[in-house]
Amino acid sequence: MPTEINGHPTVELGNGALITACAECGRLRTILFLTKDRWFCTTCRTQGVTAPNLYPVS
Amino acid sequence: MAEIFPNEGLDLIYAGFPQGGTGPANTWLGLFTAYTASTVGSSAAVIASWSEVSNAGAYTRQTISSSSWGTVGTTQSGRGSGAAQVTFSTATAVWGTVNGFFVANSLTNAAGKVYFGANFDDTTAVVVNTNDVIKVTPSWIYTG
Numbered sequence: 399m400p401t402e403i404n405g406h407p408t409v410e411l412g413n414g415a416l417i418t419a420c421a422e423c424g425r426l427r428t429i430l431f432l433t434k435d436r437w438f439c440t441t442c443r444t445q446g447v448t449a450p451n452l453y454p455v456s
Numbered sequence: 457m458a459e460i461f462p463n464e465g466l467d468l469i470y471a472g473f474p475q476g477g478t479g480p481a482n483t484w485l486g487l488f489t490a491y492t493a494s495t496v497g498s499s500a501a502v503i504a505s506w507s508e509v510s511n512a513g514a515y516t517r518q519t520i521s522s523s524s525w526g527t528v529g530t531t532q533s534g535r536g537s538g539a540a541q542v543t544f545s546t547a548t549a550v551w552g553t554v555n556g557f558f559v560a561n562s563l564t565n566a567a568g569k570v571y572f573g574a575n576f577d578d579t580t581a582v583v584v585n586t587n588d589v590i591k592v593t594p595s596w597i598y599t600g
Contacts, residue, residue: 411526417593418591426593427576427577428576428577428593428595429576429578429590430591431582431588432589432591437591
């Protein structure tokens with residue numbers, strides 16, 4: 399399983415290590431979820447990536 | 457977000473310094489379901505207190521090598537360090553509601569002693585369902 403994805407947002411720490419950030423908000427989070435080829439934090443995963451594809455009708 | 461070095465973890469740390477023991481080459485990252493998304497166990501907590509995710513559905517503790525811990529730096533409340541991000545295997549069954557992570561001295565599920573436990577930084581419980589893949593960044597802080 400690849401753990402590094404080309405073009406994915408990362409943040410470099412002082413020791414040169416690259417930490418994967420949320421692909422939506424760019425924040426460093428303790429936990430990230432993989433959706434297709436992007437890592438998302440809990441909030442963006444539920445609100446941004448998998449938002450309900452529904453529209454209000456009257 | 458809450459975090460704690462329970463007594464058994466502090467005992468292990470004392471055994472290394474100042475008592476002169478040899479530090480571990482590896483520690484292991486686990487996930488707990490006890491407590492809440494913003495609370496952790498007490499000082500008296502032991503491994504059973506944390507209710508680790510069951511050793512099924514491809515869940516296993518992940519190894520953190522000592523060399524993967526990064527440079528120690530100043531935080532708002534002390535000196536902290538983070539290890540390289542750890543990716544768990546794809547869940548092949550529901551792991552349940554996870555409230556945070558712990559760092560232990562054993563690879564074996566529900567065994568060993570916990571050095572440190574903490575909630576996720578967004579204080580949100582996560583449900584790990586079948587086919588989910590998660591990546592966790594362990595870190596801890598020694599306060600002065």
